[in-house]
Amino acid sequence: MAKYSFKCRDVGMDCAFEIHGASSVEEVMEAAKAHAKLSHGLDTIPPELAEKAKQAIKEE
Template sequence: MIKISYEFKCKDIGMDCGFDVKADSIDELIPVIQAHAKNAHGINEISPELYETVKKAIKKA
């Protein structure tokens, strides 16, 4: 069985940031991305628009 993983990079949404995370599912990625956004970028609340931008930037790894 082939295992699919997913990856998100801040630079893929235009951020000057080297953050790169991989997980087995999108649902596993989202909380990690939210924590990074808060801690590294001071984004306390993810707007619906930013959430959609982030979801579109998640790629199969």
């Protein structure tokens, strides 16, 4: 089964946050949204950032 990873750096943030071992793209996006809210003060993710984040998700 594929696992997915995401690095906050890959969407242009100066941030060391990474997600590893998520079992779906949706799981990565949920974790990334929670992180964006907590660490970057983004209550909602702008559509262009969400799109960037999706493209930055990699299969590991």
